[in-house]
Amino acid sequence: MKYFYLLFMCLLKNSVCLDYDGWLNIKLEHNINCKNENFCSRGNISLKSIKAGSAVIDQISFTKSHIDELKEHADIDGLYSIRSLVTSADSKETEFLSSVKAKLFLENRLSDVISAWILPNGDVIAITFQVNSYSSHNHSLQYDQAEYPLHSNFYIRHVDQAPVPDTASYIQKLEREREAREKGDLKDNRSFLAKYWMYIVPIAIFVMISGVTNPEPAPQASR
Amino acid sequence: MCIYEDQIGKFDWRQTYVGRIKFAQFDTVSTAKRIIVATEENVLAALNLKTGQVVWRHVFESASSGNIQLLHVGEKITTVTGSNPYLVRGWDSASGVLMWEWTLALQNDQQAVYSEWWVQNNKLVHLLPVIGSHLEVTMYNLLTGSNRGATSKLPAVWNNDGCVLTAPYYTCVSGNMGSQILLSLDVTSNVIQIISKPLSNFINLKESIGGNLRPLDNSVVPGFIVDDKKVLLIKENSFEAVGKELVDEMASATVIDGGNEQVLLQTWQDDEKGFQLTAYSISTNSEVTEIQCSDPTMSIPEAEFLAVMCSRKAKEQYACRLLVNAADDALHLMQQGGRSLWTREEALANVVTAEFVDLPVSDTEAAIESEFDQKEGSVWSAFSRRLHTQYTQLQNLIRNLQGQSAPEDSTNALVRDYFNLHKIMVLITEAGKKLHALVLLDEDETVQVFPISAAPLVENLYMYVAEKETGKVQGYALKYNGVSVEAQRTWSVQLGGPGPAQIVAVATRSRLERVRSPGRALADRSVLYKYSNPNLVLFVVEKPDPTHKEVVTAVVLDAVTGALLGASSHRRARALPLAVHADNCFAYLYRSEKHRRLEIATLELYEGQERWLEPDVAFSSFASDRAPAVERQAYILPATAAAAAFTITERSLADRHVLLGLTTGAVIEIPWAYLEARRGLTGGDEALLPYTPELPLPSEASLNYNRTVERVRGVLTAPAGLESTSLVLVTGLDLFYTRVAPSKTFDLLKDDFDYYLITIVLGALIVATYSTKYFASRKMLKLAWK
Incomplete structure (x- = not known):
């Protein structure tokens, strides 16, 4: 039985910097319930266009035997490994490997985050799996059904262009500052008070203080 | 970083080196006693004969254009450097000033590597042997380079690749096995006169293969060794066998002019008897015992005579100076009888890596520490312990007052000082042995642990293996299964994509590094939390690109899970092997081909305004699935860097600075505030400096003021016991050590207090x-x- 999971990713900002577009196919294999081989199929992710970023994820559901083997791994604090084989329009199959802790994977209801890192020229440099820890409080999860769907989120992560030392806008900024300074020198259109308040305030205070102390000799003079 | 004039040399020292010696000659002409040396590191230098210190030094290009082919010390020093075209230069031996220079380009570029050079009668002689055909000899005026005439071609069909040159004689063994003939030719004489003798005249051809020639090392008389056994000299156009054979096959031999007789010197390293030096007078057929030496305590591996000078005073007393080169790149100057006058450890010019090691604490401090370590026990036992230590301290005090220093103090003079500023530096040089790693991962993914008893300690250990040439990085989880340690491959990424790529730089955090604070305060009194993952590694990958020539990609990944946390790419750039990482900060250098300049890019990872984990929860790479925000910035570096490092302090309370070793020989200190990735043009945050595209490199930022470090190769840092201070060692051709205080010396009184x-x-x-x-x-x- 197949479980279809469709996810649309629209990273408009990142998709602009990509100077290549093409299809991508990621074959997923894992290391549990594989009888004789090390890895066996878990599913497939296919993209018609890397730029658009919409992926069709097609994965198996875990059966009781999958869960049992995962539990075995979890008991010895073992790892659940996923091998991904990437094929694209102009490159042959590239292998990637990633692992998560089996225990965490079980605790989080078999949900994971798959990230594909893509260079600006369309080359895939890494496929990484991480356990989606949104439900980490739910430790008492019971596995008593016949089948368990996998909850996978797939993201395309583009390797961005690094910033270059921005000399042009720095020079512009300096120009602007210089212009502003020159203008400031020509005319100061602030009010009289705004310009010379620092001289006025001390004089005012002095006058006030002397005004308070002066009235005392006044009655003496009248005597 | 600025120091006053009277502080020069107070916290810092520099040691100058020249590298492994290639050629050496005593400067007998000038009155100042010197040794002129030319080295494998392309350095020409004059050493003081008495102390071995460098008097003057010229560092040539490190590429093949700086290779020294010839050193001749006459009235002036003559050198031939480079590899077609060659540069012939004359130097004043007293001051090292360049006197003349001319270039020489050979027509035959492919054969040029076989060139031999020497100076004879103020003429530079160039010999180019063409195997199986002829010898080309050209003479040039030493000062001007004007050619005397045409190149003379001497027919020599007997010329083969086993020939040796003992100027001006060119000697070969030719002929069939068993009937070889020894041929020798003075290539500079006007009349071609070949000396030829059957080889069987000198050695028993039945006992040896025959025909292996080795020239004498820097001998005054042209001569060579046949089959590592028989010593032959060329005198008056004939071969003359020396009455004594080589004692050891590996021995270095030379003939010296000791007054009115010639002496054959030999030196070698005996496994049991140690350093050996023998002298044999050729004219009197007797041993010269006063020069000889046999010292089991001395060890000079593969000793080789570089230059020997002997004079004979009255009553047949020899006064010799022997300059000996060793396999460990050490240079020894000895006098007759094997007494060493000085030694230069030239291996230190090639330091591969270094480690700072703390000195042990003194006995009294150890006693205090052990007292406070014991937590258990009642109040009374602690009280009695306190009384006991104070009693011993009192005893020590009385003993010190009486003038009897404790006997154990003299035995371990190396104890830790109060601020832990004095440390032992362990330097690993190219010529030496390397230390064993504790855990080794074989090519076939099996694990070896040294020592084996440490295997059960392997728990939660993760390793990564980066293939430099392909850009593939793989991670392994190591586990002890009760019997042995097993490695499981857990992740694998292809940092350059499927095509060809090269990992140029890898930066990991120093194990001495600590994280001080979880975040930084912003101007609006909120906190920006740092992404402080201790398992981060920065990879800088270079990859050819069809449209942008080369593309440099910097990738930050978690070495435990293999998860990528940030990446950025630079078009039309070349990666440099310079990358540093500490806490959440990364910096790497690259050459921008588009703008033809060096740029430094910085990355900082932040969690954001909210903390992801509770304050006391330990970080686990496996449990996190959130991607940190990556701040990026790039700056122009108006210099060429050869080494980079972060300063490290004891608790990372002091600021963090970046140290860059420049090709100019300066080591500059740049505060991280200048490199911060969050610096923006608008200057929204008051705590940040507004963005300036070019980094200021004021001359005050130079740590080594006028003490240039030639060919900087590495900058190493270590924390001192004082929080403000970080220790810095700069390696290269020279060694330079100093200490820096990134946040000023806030915990020290001023020097001129x-x-x-x-x-x-x-x-x-x-x-x-x-x-x-x-x-x-x-x-x-x-x-x-x-």
Whole structure:
């Protein structure tokens, strides 16, 4: 039985910097319930266009035997490994490997985050799996059904262009500052008070203080 | 970083080196006693004969254009450097000043590598042997380079690749096995005169393969060794066998002119008897015992005579100076009888890596530490322990006052000082042995642990293996299964994509590094939390690109899970092997081909305004699935860097600075505030400097003021016991050591703190207090009497 999971990713900002577009196919294999081989199929992710970023994820559901083997791994604090084989329009199959802790994977209801890192020229440099820890409080999860769907989120992560030392806008900024300074020198259109308040305030205070102390000799003079 | 003139050499030292010696000659012409050396590191230098210190030094290009082909010391020093075209230069031996220079380009570029050079009668002789055909000999005027005439071609069909040159004779063994002939030719004489003798005249051809020639090392008489056994000299156009054979096959041999007789010197390293030196007078057929030496305590591996000078005073007393080169790149100057006058450890010019090691604490401090370590026990036992330590301390004090220093103090003079500023540096050089790693991962993914007893300690250990040439990085989880340690491959990424790529730089955090704070305060009083993952590694990958020539990609990944946390790519750039990482900061250098300049890019990872984990929860790479925000910035570096490092302090409370070793020989200190990735043009945050595209490199930022470090190769840092201070070692051709205080020396009194003044002021105040008290009481008394 197949479980279809469709996810649309629209990273408009990142998709602009990509100077290549093409299809991508990621074959997923894992290391549990594989009888004789090390890895066996878990599913497939296919993209018609890397730029658009919409992926069709097609994965198996875990059966009781999958869960049992995962539990075995979890008991010895073992790892659940996923091998991904990437094929694209102009490159042959590239292998990637990633692992998560089996225990965490079980605790989080078999949900994971798959990230594909893509260079600006369309080359895939890494496929990484991480356990989606949104439900980490739910430790008492019971596995008593016949089948368990996998909850996978797939993201395309583009390797961005690094910033270059921005000399042009720095020079512009300096120009602007210089212009502003020159203008400031020509005319100061602030009010009289705004310009010379620092001289006025001390004089005012002095006058006030002397005004308070002066009235005392006044009655003496009248005597 | 700025120091006053009187602080020069107070916290820092520099040691200058020249590299492994290639050629050496005693400067006998000038009055100042010197040794002129030319080295494998392309350095020409004059060493003081008495002390071995560098008098002057010229560092040539490190590429093949700086290779020294010839060193000749006459009235002036002559060198031939480069590899077609060659540069012929004359130097003043006293000052090292360049006197003349001319270039020489050979027509035959492919054969040029076989060139031989020497100086004879103020003429530079160039010999180019063409195997199986002829010898080309050209003479040039040493000062001007003008050619005397055409190149003379001497026919020599017997010329083969086993020939040796002992100027001016060119000697070969030719002929069939068993009937070889020894041929020798003076290539500079006007008349071609070949000396030829059957080889069987000198050695028994049945016992040896025959025909292996080795020239004598820097001999005054042209001569060579046949089959590592027989020594032959060329005198008056004939071969002359020396009465004594080589004692050891590996021995270095030379013939010296000792007054009126010639002496054959030999030196070698015996496994049991140690360093050996023998002398044999050729004319009298007797041993010269006063030069000879056999010292089991001395070890000079693969000793080789570089230059030997002997003079004979009255009563047949020899006065010799022997300059000996060793396999460990050490240079020894010895006198007759094997007494070493000085030694230069030239291997230190090629330091591969270094480690700072703490000195042990002194006995008294160890006692105090052990006292406070013991947590268990009742109050009474702690009290008695306290009394006991104080009693021993009192005893020590009394003993010190009586002038008897404790006997154990003299035995371990190397104890830790109060601020842990003195450390032992362990330097690993190219010529030496390397230390064993504790855990090794084989090519076939099996794990070896040294020592084996440490295997059960392997738990939660993760390793990564980066294939430099392909850009593939793989991670392994190591686990002890009760019997042995197993490695499981857990992740694998292809940092350059499927095509060709190269990992140029890898930066990991220093194991001495600590994280001080979880975040940084912003101007609006909120906190920006750092992404402090201790398992981060920065990879800088270079990859050819069809449209942008080369693309440099920097990738930050978690070495435990293999998860990528940030990446950025630079078009039309070349990666440099310079990358540093500490806490959440990354910096790497690359050359921008588009703008033809060096740029430094910085990355900082932040969690954001909210903390992801509770304050006391330990970080786990496996449990996190959130991607940190990556701040990025790039700056222009108006210099060329050869090494980079972060300063490290004990608790990382002090600021973090970046140290860059430049090709100019300066080591500059750039505060991280200048490199911060969050610096923006608009300057929204008051704590940040507004963005300036070019980094300022003021001359005050140079750590090594005018003490240039030639060919900087690495900058190493270590924390001192003082929080403000970080220790810095710069390696290269020279070694330079200093200490830096990134946040100024806030925990130290100033260097020029006036102790006397404060003592006098305090004393005067006390005196004044008591005297006023006395006067006041007297005044009261007088008042009472009134």
